[in-house]
Amino acid sequence: MAEKHFKYVILGGGVSAGYAAREFVKQGVKPGELAIISKEAVAPYERPALSKAYLFPEAPARLPGFHVCVGSGGERLLPEWYSEKGIELILNTEIVQADLASNTLTSAARTTFKFDSLIVATGSTVIKLTDFKVQGAGSQNIFYLREIDDADELIEAIKAKKDGKAVIVGGGYIGLELAAVMKINNYSVTMVYPEPWCMPRLFTPEIAAFYEGYYANKGINIIKGTVAAGFESNENGEVKAVNLKDGRVLDADIVVVGVGARPLTTLLKGQVEEDKGGIKTDAFFKSSVSNVYAVGDVATFPMKMYNEMRRVEHVDHARKSAEQAVKAIKASEEGKTIDQYDYLPFFYSRSFDLSWQFYGDNVGEAVLFGDNSPTSSKPKFGSYWIKDGKVVGAFLESGTPEENKAIAKVAKVQPSVASADQLTKEGLTFACKI
Ligand code: FDA
Numbered sequence: 001m002a003e004k005h006f007k008y009v010i011l012g013g014g015v016s017a018g019y020a021a022r023e024f025v026k027q028g029v030k031p032g033e034l035a036i037i038s039k040e041a042v043a044p045y046e047r048p049a050l051s052k053a054y055l056f057p058e059a060p061a062r063l064p065g066f067h068v069c070v071g072s073g074g075e076r077l078l079p080e081w082y083s084e085k086g087i088e089l090i091l092n093t094e095i096v097q098a099d100l101a102s103n104t105l106t107s108a109a110r111t112t113f114k115f116d117s118l119i120v121a122t123g124s125t126v127i128k129l130t131d132f133k134v135q136g137a138g139s140q141n142i143f144y145l146r147e148i149d150d151a152d153e154l155i156e157a158i159k160a161k162k163d164g165k166a167v168i169v170g171g172g173y174i175g176l177e178l179a180a181v182m183k184i185n186n187y188s189v190t191m192v193y194p195e196p197w198c199m200p201r202l203f204t205p206e207i208a209a210f211y212e213g214y215y216a217n218k219g220i221n222i223i224k225g226t227v228a229a230g231f232e233s234n235e236n237g238e239v240k241a242v243n244l245k246d247g248r249v250l251d252a253d254i255v256v257v258g259v260g261a262r263p264l265t266t267l268l269k270g271q272v273e274e275d276k277g278g279i280k281t282d283a284f285f286k287s288s289v290s291n292v293y294a295v296g297d298v299a300t301f302p303m304k305m306y307n308e309m310r311r312v313e314h315v316d317h318a319r320k321s322a323e324q325a326v327k328a329i330k331a332s333e334e335g336k337t338i339d340q341y342d343y344l345p346f347f348y349s350r351s352f353d354l355s356w357q358f359y360g361d362n363v364g365e366a367v368l369f370g371d372n373s374p375t376s377s378k379p380k381f382g383s384y385w386i387k388d389g390k391v392v393g394a395f396l397e398s399g400t401p402e403e404n405k406a407i408a409k410v411a412k413v414q415p416s417v418a419s420a421d422q423l424t425k426e427g428l429t430f431a432c433k434i
């Protein structure tokens with residue numbers, strides 16, 4: 001059995017891994033000290049591209065165009081970059097066992113990797129309808145989207161079933177972004193989700209009403225309050241219809257499912273403390289095992305601003321947590337300390353000509369401002385969230401970079417506000433004067 005030893009191993013080759021590698025180089029790493037082990041076949045890339053420009057019919061985004069760290073406006077780390085820096089990029093390699101007591105990872109091909117320090121950056125995996133034993137959920141042309149291979153398979157089907165019918169199951173991030181992209185690919189699109197409005201974990205009914213109206217105007221059919229109860233397939237095993245729980249039947253050539261994700265912590269079960277479904281860390285992303293760190297989607301960390309342990313499944317945190325962990329590892333080697341992670345939540349999405357950003361916490365009373373009519377030629381609206389007389393969260397559709405900066409500042413500063421009416425009246429002006 002082959003064995004390799006590295007001072008630092010990053011387990012997972014996604015967004016966090018790429019940003020961690022760049023930070024290692026900034027902080028100083030010697031050739032041969034660092035390895036990234038990934039089951040994907042490609043160097044770390046900006047995963048958000050997969051549900052957006054990667055699926056466009058015209059001028060789609062392709063690697064190497066969106067390797068990290070272009071998503072945050074940084075230098076693009078091509079595969080050569082890793083070799084130039086003496087970083088081992090060990091691709092197509094799935095780790096199937098982790099033994100923290102002996103600092104050992106074992107791959108499916110039975111290679112063992114020893115480490116002094118480990119950064120766990122395994123991200124999330126999709127929740128599948130087969131997990132709930134939905135009848136026929138194993139049919140062909142039912143897709144999930146997490147990795148580039150998933151996106152490539154979907155692209156093949158989009159071509160094969162040209163101008164066909166797509167059913168999108170789920171009304172969250174994947175649901176909204178994929179419904180748009182399938183429409184752009186000239187598919188006839190129906191979305192199905194159980195809740196009374198889309199993206200309920202962030203959107204208020206007023207915010208959701210805008211996107212639902214906008215999508216309807218694009219010709220997307222939205223069915224709410226029910227779920228996919230089963231799938232029918234043709235003689236080739238390809239999906240041909242979706243049976244809804246409420247009895248309706250939808251014709252389908254392609255189904256895309258986005259019903260949530262689950263952090264990939266299984267390898268470390270019983271070996272590290274967990275919290276809220278993730279690996280519990282301190283403000284430096286150190287787990288309960290002192291040489292093991294966890295970053296990105298898998299980490300449940302102290303959110304200093306809200307004095308609460310949280311897990312975040314978004315790219316901005318993946319980048320920043322990775323940088324924080326590497327700074328902490330390097331500082332501890334030098335007997336130094338660094339500041340605690342003080343994260344301001346930032347989420348965003350883009351579809352069609354729309355683009356929104358959200359900062360802070362969506363708790364308390366929500367106050368809508370601006371023009372949220374889906375038929376408006378230039379829709380621009382947002383929402384603030386007020387808790388205990390302070391503005392704690394802010395959402396903005398179609399903001400300029402300056403306006404987005406302004407709402408970020410509001411969420412960070414948490415200014416007091418006299419009344420909800422003041423925010424409704426002042427709208428963006430309130431944020432711009434903070
Ligand atoms: P990430 O998932 O990026 O990387 C994990 C890596 O670990 C993968 O390479 C995986 O193969 C590997 N791995 C896992 N287990 C392994 C094992 N046992 N052995 C070896 N390798 C293993 N966020 C946002 O803020 N805005 C956005 O627009 C989007 N858009 C978006 C689109 C799509 C399609 C997805 C799936 C996700 C987003 N996100 C997003 C979320 C964002 O991409 C996500 O939060 C980060 O990618 C998380 O980064 P991580 O490094 O934690 O995991």
Ligand code: NAD
Pocket residue numbers: 051124169170171172173174175177192193194195198199200226227228257258259260261313314315347348349350
């Ligand atoms: P999600 O949690 O955003 O949404 C899941 C949706 O599916 C919810 O509306 C949920 O109620 C619904 N649902 C649950 N069970 C259902 C069922 N049986 N039938 C129909 N609908 C059902 O998860 P997602 O959209 O699958 O995204 C997966 C991951 O990718 C998440 O971590 C997400 O943060 C990430 N992601 C983020 C972005 C972004 O930030 N812009 C974009 C894409 C993906």
